[in-house]
Amino acid sequence: MAENAMDRIARATPPGVARKIRGLSDRAIAWIFVGPSIFLLLAINIFPLIWTIRLSFTNFRVNRINAPVKWIGLRNYERILTDPDIWQTMQATAHFLFWTIFFQVLIGFTLAWLINKKFRGNDLWTTLIVLPMMLSPAVVGNFWTFLYQPQIGLFNYVVAFFTGADPSSFSMIGSIDLAPWAIVIVDTWMWTPFVMLICLAGLRSIPDSIYEAAEIDRASKWRQFWTITIPLVLPFLMMAVLFRGIENFKMFDLVVQLTGGGPGSVTTLTSIDLKREAFEKWRTGYASAYAVILFVTIFGLASIYVKALNKVKER
């Protein structure tokens, strides 16, 4: 009979080692499997977090590595939380977060609902809609700067076609009023397919039998939508909002490529501001305090959200 690989390894293993391996308890084997993951988690996530919290109470600057590090208590936090410029950055982030999530959920759910209907070319449309999501954010930011060009940009011509305005009379990324909306439009264009896919998964998970029972009870389409579709898709929708909320809170590359945080600082989101403090001004202690504030905010929001999600799932 042919000898398999395991038999060969077993025969080649010295008896002492074999006994040792065989003698391991289940608990020890579990630790061997889990240990590397725990080590990586501690090294990559937990240790930097604790180190950042520690640095946030100092005046440490990473570009002056030999300068004495002074413990300054809560002064970094005090400066950040009384700075009107950072307050303005928080507002810009809130505007971006709220409107991107609002439009992405609205359009994403509508598209999912339409795609879920059986029609010819369904798969082709799904593929086409999903395409923007597959592009790199840096590339998207770059080509949208061309689309937003007042002289040659397609976007301005489309708007001009529908409104009758002169295409070169407005600049989406050069205007203080329009620039915050310019980044909302691009993010919505790019990430609505993601929300659509999650909603589509939710819609396809609803069994037809529920709708059939509702039809027998003579429930109208409108009633079916509000009492069957929405409650059963809600956990999926909430998951999409959680993902997009966290992603957009740390949005960086797309906005940097598109507007660079300008004009002025109207599109400077917290992540862009944080990066400037940490790696352009090299105020490491100050940037650490900034990062801790953002971390606590996201952590708090995520805690509420996960609790709400679990409640919806239990229903």
Next chain:
Amino acid sequence: MSRFFKGIFTLRRGAWEMLASILIALGVFLMMQPFWLLAYTWSFLVTLVGTVMFIIVSHFPE
């Protein structure tokens, strides 16, 4: 409402989690509102208290 207060006094998880959630939401709102700088100044403290409270009270009995 009386159930909520009863939960608070008897250290029940649901009521305390609700309180922590309200604090977090209030803190985030204060941080991002465009009206009052002083509210922004205190927003982080409110969020921090809410978040720490949430972590602690999620170990309370149901």
